Amino acid sequence: MVFLLSNFIDVLQTTGYIILGLLALTSMIIIHELGHYVAGKALGFKIIEFGVGFGPPVYKHINKRNGEIFSIRPIPLGGFCRFESEDDEYESNSPTAFDNKPAWKRIIVLASGALFNLISALIIISIFFSVFGQVMLKVEHVYPDSENHIMKGDIVLKVNGHNLNVLETNDAFVLLKSSQDTADIVVLRNGKQENITINKYNYIVGEFDENGNFTPTLVDEKEQTNYGFGFVGTISVQKISFGLSLERAFSFTFFVVYKVFEIFGRLLTGKLGIDALGGPVSTIQVMTNASRSGIATLLYAISIISANIAVMNLLPIPALDGARIVFCIVEIITKKPISKKVQGIIHTIGFLAIILFAILIDVLKFI
Numbered sequence: 001m002v003f004l005l006s007n008f009i010d011v012l013q014t015t016g017y018i019i020l021g022l023l024a025l026t027s028m029i030i031i032h033e034l035g036h037y038v039a040g041k042a043l044g045f046k047i048i049e050f051g052v053g054f055g056p057p058v059y060k061h062i063n064k065r066n067g068e069i070f071s072i073r074p075i076p077l078g079g080f081c082r083f084e085s086e087d088d089e090y091e092s093n094s095p096t097a098f099d100n101k102p103a104w105k106r107i108i109v110l111a112s113g114a115l116f117n118l119i120s121a122l123i124i125i126s127i128f129f130s131v132f133g134q135v136m137l138k139v140e141h142v143y144p145d146s147e148n149h150i151m152k153g154d155i156v157l158k159v160n161g162h163n164l165n166v167l168e169t170n171d172a173f174v175l176l177k178s179s180q181d182t183a184d185i186v187v188l189r190n191g192k193q194e195n196i197t198i199n200k201y202n203y204i205v206g207e208f209d210e211n212g213n214f215t216p217t218l219v220d221e222k223e224q225t226n227y228g229f230g231f232v233g234t235i236s237v238q239k240i241s242f243g244l245s246l247e248r249a250f251s252f253t254f255f256v257v258y259k260v261f262e263i264f265g266r267l268l269t270g271k272l273g274i275d276a277l278g279g280p281v282s283t284i285q286v287m288t289n290a291s292r293s294g295i296a297t298l299l300y301a302i303s304i305i306s307a308n309i310a311v312m313n314l315l316p317i318p319a320l321d322g323a324r325i326v327f328c329i330v331e332i333i334t335k336k337p338i339s340k341k342v343q344g345i346i347h348t349i350g351f352l353a354i355i356l357f358a359i360l361i362d363v364l365k366f367i
Contacts, residue, residue: 022076022077023076024298024301024302025076025077025305026052026053026076026077026078026079027302028117028120028302028305028306028309029077029078029079029309030052030078030079031116031117031120031306032113032114032116032117032309032310032313033050033079033080033081033113034081034116035112035113035114035115035116035117036081036109036110036112036113037050037081038112038116039108039109039112040081040083040109043101043105043108043109044096044101044105045083045084045096045098045101045105045109046083046084046094046096046097046098047068047081047082047083047084048068048069048082048083048084049068049069049070049071049080049081049082050068050069050070050071050079050080050081050082051069051070051071051072051073051079051080051081051082052071052072052073052079053072053073053074053075053076053077053078053079054073054074054075054077054078055073055074055075056073056074057071057072057073058072058073058074059071059072060072083097083098083109084096084097084098085097085098085099085100086098086099099337099340103328103329103331103332103337104328104332106324106328107325107328107329110321110324110325110328111314111321111325113310113313113321114309114310114311114313114314114321115310117306117307117309117310117313118253118257118306118307118310120303120306121253121256121302121303121304121306121307121310122249122250122253124299124302124303124306125249125252125253125303126245126246126249127299128249128296128299128300128303129240129244129245129248129249129252130240130241130242130245130246131296132237132239132296132299133237133238133239133240134166134237134238134240134245134248134252135166135235135236135237135238136155136156136157136164136166136172136235136236136237136238137155137156137164137166137172137173137233137234137235138153138154138155138156138233138234138235138236138238139151139152139153139154139155139156139187139231139232139233140152140208140231140232140233140234141208141212141214141231141232142230142231142232143203143204143205143206143214143230143231143232144204144214145203145204145230146203146230146231147199147201147230148196148198148199148229148230148231149196149198150185150187150196150198150229150231151189152212153189154187154188154189155187155188155189155238156172156185156186156187156233157185157186157187157188157193157248158185158186159175159176159179159183159184159185160175160179160183160184160185161184162175163248163251163252163255165248165251165252165255166235167255167256167259167304168259169235172233172235173233176229179200181199181200182197182198182199182200183197183198183229184196184197185197185198188238188240188244191241198229199229200227200228200229201227201228201230202225202226202227203225203226203227203228203230204216204223204224204225205217205224205225205226206223206224208232253303253307256303256304256307256308257307257310257311260307260308260311260312261311317350317354318346318347318349318350318351318353319347319348319350319351319354320350320354323346323347323350324343324347327343
């Protein structure tokens with residue numbers, strides 16, 4: 001009886017984490033659609049409906065002033081902002097219809113979803129850094145024969161003018177490894193930022209014990225040396241001031257965007273397998289695990305995925321905002337819009353391809 005009760009409680013907890021993860025994921029998509037909505041309203045587009053979730057509406061409210069519909073639907077996997085005649089097969093004569101607005105205005109509306117995701121990621125990361133701290137490179141040990149003015153406990157903020165951001169473990173050392181014989185770094189020491197120039201040299205290698213005592217490595221009774229900056233760094237979460245968190249959050253947000261493109265590059269060159277990606281099931285799993293781990297991990301996951309959503313939606317893939325932007329650019333260049341029928345066919349094929357691809361990578365991940 002106790003075993004059954006324990007299992008039942010575990011199921012309830014897991015279900016709660018899944019629901020919380022789904023709600024967090026949905027909130028990111030709602031923010032994306034809210035970007036389309038705000039830009040559309042500002043530029044005079046007629047909006048038919050703003051919906052939260054998918055499926056038949058369980059709640060619907062009609063704005064008596066402008067006729068806009070707000071709906072809540074039972075499947076918490078996203079949302080939508082439907083503009084006048086946006087998905088209609090035939091052309092509309094209404095001046096407020098989506099396709100009858102100038103192409104440059106449509107581009108702004110289409111890009112605003114991604115912009116809102118980036119802004120939300122920036123805000124969340126700022127809060128996360130100021131409350132919980134940032135994953136950073138900390139100087140754990142300095143080799144005894146070091147000629148540099150770096151000290152144990154220093155937090156490396158910048159290398160050669162570039163903010164040092166860490167998303168993967170290797171990120172902490174890439175900038176230092178790519179440096180030549182010298183590197184200009186900014187460290188956080190006793191709460192203050194200091195500029196230091198460090199030099200590579202042949203330092204004696206060895207091991208540090210738990211008390212920081214150093215024992216050199218001997219081969220045939222000879223001390224071994226290595227060419228580098230002469231310190232050991234570790235990755236850890238470091239608390240930083242609110243002002244510094246705002247500054248670094250901006251850099252980190254765009255670092256995440258860069259990492260997304262880097263991953264695509266590794267995929268295209270075969271350096272990364274397709275099974276390293278994740279579809280909707282994997283994303284829900286990530287959000288569920290983040291919810292289980294606590295508010296800090298959940299906020300961090302939300303910020304990373306928000307930036308990912310922004311980048312993904314701007315890619316020129318049919319059915320995504322990026323492809324629609326491309327169509328608008330073609331219209332500006334040729335002075336003639338691509339027919340809605342052709343666009344519809346391209347977006348339908350693209351949508352089906354995305355769904356099949358998402359299912360495929362999830363199947364590859366879990367088999």
